[in-house]
Amino acid sequence: MWDSLWLDARIATMVEGLGPYGLIDDAALATREGHIAWLGPARDLPGSPERRAREVHRLSNHCITPGLIDCHTHLVHGGNRAREFEMRLQGASYQELARAGGGILSTVRATREADETELYRDAVARLRALMAEGVTTLEVKSGYGLDRENEMKQLRVARRLGSDFRVTVTTTFLGAHALPPEFADDADGYVDAVAALWLPALAAQGLVDAVDAFCEGIGFSAAQTRRVFEAARELDLPVKLHADQLSDLGGAGLVAEFGGWSADHVEYSSEASIAAMAAAGTVAVLLPGAFYALRETRMPPIDAFRERGVAMAVATDLNPGTAPLLSLRLALNFACTLFRLTPIEALRGVTVNAARALGLADRGRLAVGQRADFAVWPLEQPAELAYWIGGGGPARVFAAGQERTGLGPPMRQ
Ligand code: NIG
Ligand code: FE
Numbered sequence: 001m002w003d004s005l006w007l008d009a010r011i012a013t014m015v016e017g018l019g020p021y022g023l024i025d026d027a028a029l030a031t032r033e034g035h036i037a038w039l040g041p042a043r044d045l046p047g048s049p050e051r052r053a054r055e056v057h058r059l060s061n062h063c064i065t066p067g068l069i070d071c072h073t074h075l076v077h078g079g080n081r082a083r084e085f086e087m088r089l090q091g092a093s094y095q096e097l098a099r100a101g102g103g104i105l106s107t108v109r110a111t112r113e114a115d116e117t118e119l120y121r122d123a124v125a126r127l128r129a130l131m132a133e134g135v136t137t138l139e140v141k142s143g144y145g146l147d148r149e150n151e152m153k154q155l156r157v158a159r160r161l162g163s164d165f166r167v168t169v170t171t172t173f174l175g176a177h178a179l180p181p182e183f184a185d186d187a188d189g190y191v192d193a194v195a196a197l198w199l200p201a202l203a204a205q206g207l208v209d210a211v212d213a214f215c216e217g218i219g220f221s222a223a224q225t226r227r228v229f230e231a232a233r234e235l236d237l238p239v240k241l242h243a244d245q246l247s248d249l250g251g252a253g254l255v256a257e258f259g260g261w262s263a264d265h266v267e268y269s270s271e272a273s274i275a276a277m278a279a280a281g282t283v284a285v286l287l288p289g290a291f292y293a294l295r296e297t298r299m300p301p302i303d304a305f306r307e308r309g310v311a312m313a314v315a316t317d318l319n320p321g322t323a324p325l326l327s328l329r330l331a332l333n334f335a336c337t338l339f340r341l342t343p344i345e346a347l348r349g350v351t352v353n354a355a356r357a358l359g360l361a362d363r364g365r366l367a368v369g370q371r372a373d374f375a376v377w378p379l380e381q382p383a384e385l386a387y388w389i390g391g392g393g394p395a396r397v398f399a400a401g402q403e404r405t406g407l408g409p410p411m412r413q
């Protein structure tokens with residue numbers, strides 16, 4: 001006996017080999033204990049629906065997609081940078097603001113000043129915006145504390161969001177995001193603290209699912225990034241990287257060398273790095289919201305990713321500086337309009353490839369045995385998800401087979 005059965009749906013399974021979107025028309029989907037128990041054309045259903053499932057729902061031919069996955073966010077942070085937005089509009093560059101002590105460091109000050117309750121409250125508002133658009137899994141990074149206690153505070157808030165809401169939150173330690181004032185002239189000393197002291201301590205508390213760094217002229221060198229990755233490898237933690245966003249320091253090749261889950265941004269990645277990503281199965285995470293907000297002009301090497309078979313994901317990069325973007329749907333549209341992804345590639349980017357970028361094998365596709373995370377859209381075709389600019393949320397969302405009704409008050413305060 002199934003727990004629930006959905007009928008009269010067009011299901012974009014995102015399963016390869018089934019044609020565009022893995023689409024099945026007039027499909028049925030059944031769940032049992034939070035997983036998909038049956039999926040296929042309704043005509044192939046064994047036995048009458050009412051006798052097979054405790055509950056039967058009809059969906060008037062709406063589209064079903066996997067629950068959306070936002071695989072790169074900085075959702076938990078203090079304050080905002082609206083003032084810097086104004087300064088950038090008057091001509092200041094992101095790098096100039098960073099070098100003058102603004103940029104990431106201004107959010108570090110605000111995050112250090114905020115207590116855990118304030119950080120949680122602000123993060124909940126942003127989380128609700130993502131969840132309203134059908135996000136059922138997201139990654140949340142630290143990187144605005146830049147000392148042990150404040151990085152821990154950010155990661156604890158991220159964990160709490162995952163336990164309070166019907167959403168999966170994975171955590172990423174991004175200690176090597178910027179150099180805090182305490183280490184102003186000692187980047188190597190800072191990297192030592194991040195790699196040898198804080199990472200093992202935070203990992204021991206179960207707060208770290210993956211490790212990231214910002215490998216960039218205004219961030220950390222490739223050699224420093226390598227030390228962070230070596231520390232992660234000691235602890236058996238997967239790595240990913242803010243790589244080649246504003247210049248080519250070989251970051252995407254470096255993260256591939258460590259068998260990393262993803263290289264993110266990748267506008268300036270070289271042929272050699274792309275070949276290394278292909279060989280390692282490292283996903284290219286495209287962040288068109290940051291590209292848009294910084295008015296960048298250098299496109300990521302999309303054709304080379306296609307030719308080499310590098311999987312591409314799409315994420316919001318939700319952060320207060322380069323991507324105050326509260327909409328994964330808008331990121332889908334940006335990925336098509338700015339980077340010329342096809343709507344199919346864009347939707348793969350927030351489902352099957354985003355799951356890969358988080359090392360999650362149990363979601364991102366709709367197939368028997370997968371988690372029953374899915375969204376029901378009042379749309380005729382899945383391409384509309386990327387086509388509308390904005391466009392709002394799904395009619396219904398299910399996480400592990402349970403309907404997410406409204407966005408709740410959180411399950412506990
Ligand atoms: O992904 N590039 C580094 N990190 C963020 C920006 C963080 C910030 O400006 O606060 C990014 O773009
Ligand atoms: Fe980022």
